[in-house]
Amino acid sequence: MEKLDLQALGLRALNEKLQNQTDETNQKDWEIINPRGSHAIAVGVDAPINVTVRGSTGYYCGGMNKQAHIHVDGSAGPGVAENMMSGTVTIDGDASQYAGATGHGGTLVIKGNAASRCGISMKGIDIVVHGNIGHMSAFMAQSGNLVVCGDAGDALGDSIYEARLFVRGSVKSLGADCIEKEMRPEHLDILRELLEKSGCDAKPEEFKRYGSARQLYNFKIDNAY
Amino acid sequence: MSDKKQNAIPQTVPVQSSTFSKTVNAEIRRAAATGIYDIRGGGAKRKVPHFDDLLFLGASISRYPLEGYREKCETKVTLGTRFAKNPIEIDIPITIAGMSFGSLSGGAKEALGRGASMAGTSTTTGDGGMTVEERGHSSKLVYQYLPSRYGMNPDDLRKADAIEVVVGQGAKPGGGGMLLGQKISDRVAQMRNLPKGIDQRSACRHPDWTGPDDLEIKILELREITGWRVPIYVKVGGARPYFDTTLAVKAGADVVVLDGMQGGTAATQDVFIEHVGQPILACIREAVRALQDLDMHREVQLIVSGGVRNGADVAKCMALGADAVSIGTAALIALGDNDPRWEAEYQKLGTTAGAYDDWHEGKDPAGITTQDPELMKRFDPIEGGRRLNNYLKVMTLEAQTIARACGKSHVHNLEPEDLCALTLEAAAMAKVPLAGTDWWPGKPGTSY
């Protein structure tokens, strides 16, 4: 286990160490202490390593993550795992707004609650929130899956493209072009797998599915000519 | 009979309204027929105060010119000196503006890369991400970081020579990208992670930050991901240039890119292009003033764009305080966009060479703003690259000629005092005197 003290090392040195790890690295396990709400911790990592952050982070923890398994033993600030490509990011506490924003792949698990705009512009990432999510979540969500074991705030899935939204609790309101959709066996399978992966014992049957009504896909022209 | 003829009431001449002109009425009819706003490409077409309203004074008895050829006039510019480990050096003060693969064909992007590289300058990706071809053909590539984040990934970010955080552009300050279904081909759809054939709506605000206080943190993140190696540009449309430039600097930008209303777009509502955003002429002095007030002029470089067409425009931007200019529309015209050789086809599309702007339909006869394989065949990227390089060379030579005529050994030594204005508006916007006077509206010390 390689221990990195953020206060002693400084952000650049800490990130450089993590970013220098390659696929062949022997140093698989890393622990970051004294994060003290700092920003951009463990960003741009591209290696199959395990990184545990002992404490709460500021903005963009795990930004653009590839392959790494990042675990925050605390809460995360805005934009956690933004633009993640692959790997996992797990937050034991809560996540602030924009969690998983524009993520292309990988899995983001939030054991507490996520604030507004969770999964905004998501492009393939899977996000599982054990608690609630805030308003404007999954705004313009293009693809990927968002699973919410608690409740969702206002304007869920506004302007959504093809991402799938699964919510167990209540949805305060749906956004433009977002509707409830039929839950079919293939959806239950996706949901089951994601719930298991994220360590949640909720049952897939308890969830409802939401997605695009596809009415905004093409501009409506009256007498097209 | 003849009496009647002599007393006949004379014919009046039919008068067209300036307010309800033919163009306006045609648009009203189109809106009534379709129920959808008019979408088109390009920048503001209407006449606004521009560089043509400014003139250089030239050398005379009080000021001496430099000889061409023997006496040098430098044009090199270094961008990103503030924080980046590897600033970008360009040989000419002209860069190619961001235009997406998707709005342009692959061949057009290749031509831009080839031409820019030959000329020793940079190209910029657009709202769709970096293509392998573009990185391959451009010796210096600026990677745009847009609200949509289509195709954004850390590997491409690290391949870039600079990163341009796009807050807005001149054609639509406050608007997001737009690409219609006709151009969402398989490849474009795959790059942008969108269903094929849909009309792409893009966000107008970045998804994970709002405001310059957050932008500062976002720039920190981008620097951390790229090891603080490359310059970070911040691009804005012509809205509030003094405040926008100040805030970009405070947020940590290395370079500020300012795009006026004549700056083009692939597609957006005509109403946006023509009625939101200022002419670039009105923006440059304000942006420079912001840099000077922060003691950052030439420390944070300023690139301006929006209707730059020739070496005179380049020289005027330098004189007003910019470090470099960027061209978009002009580069496309150099490649062959809106060329009269396709006139028969333009006519079939209901338009004419020079006026064709329905690029979103993907039917470009020149094969430049289309994804149609048949049309794209008409465009030769190698010839296009050569043409762009020629054009950039001419612009540079023209700027040097003017600079030498004003006694300057570097285009950056041109200053506002080398200029005069032909109109009150241009004088006020550029803050240079009306020709024959020492005054412009708003000159300090005057009451109006």
Next chain:
Amino acid sequence: MCGIVGLFLKDKSLEADLGRMLSEMLVTMTDRGPDSAGIAVYNAHQAGRAKITVQADHPQTDFDGLEKKLGTAIGARVKMDVRDTHAVLTMPQASLDAAMAELRQLDPVIRIMGRGESIEIYKEVGLPETVVSRFDIAKMTGTHGIGHTRMATESAVTTMGAHPFNTGSDQCLVHNGSLSNHNSLRRKLRRENIRIETENDTEVAAAYLTWKLQNGSSLGEALESSLNDLDGFFTFVVGTKDGFGVVRDPIACKPAVMAETDSYVAFGSEYRALVNLPNIEQARVWEPEPATVYFWNH
């Protein structure tokens, strides 16, 4: 664009540390606002006495004899405590209005920063570190306080453009965000005879609250109606005699983090601002909901 911090103490034994804790929180937010900084501290007051905080660009000359002059004008005992460019004038509660009227006549040489039974407001151009040090905030005691670091958006960087803005007796406002209809509102409020000095959008919000309060709204009602009348992006923290209030606009993009323990309630634009607070690891940490007014009171 800016950074905001706030601290409300439930545990009296922490009151001696209020200034130090608030200063540290504020300096942590420097990146969000390098232009100017300000702090409002609510200090245990002497019964029956009120305070007015004033500022002058040339304190040596401008404050000279002010104590006596004001005391004579209002016919009461005035005590003056000078801290750098600011001074706190203390007088009988009953004479507060008269003192305000006198001081207004000395504007702009003497500028009023705040008034009330317990509030003191200090604000200047410069980095938070410089501002807290020149006013010796770290040694101040109090029951609660709010602080602000500014990155100016559309108005000038000046002393009077800094936050907090005084909105009423023992009340002040700080703001993170950018209002989009402040020009129209400024014109309307000026027509209602509300005094607005700068082109700063936050001052308009403060003036709006003042106007609402003058017309009979409670602070809670005024903040509720601000959600309809103000357009743009805002997180507001309002200091009151007994505590503070927080409200975020319905879009809620500007950040806001709160932390609560048995000893305190704290606010910060970023979690970073709260990390040095006692027992923060065990605190309940959450984010205020959009379009909802929150209050904490003694």
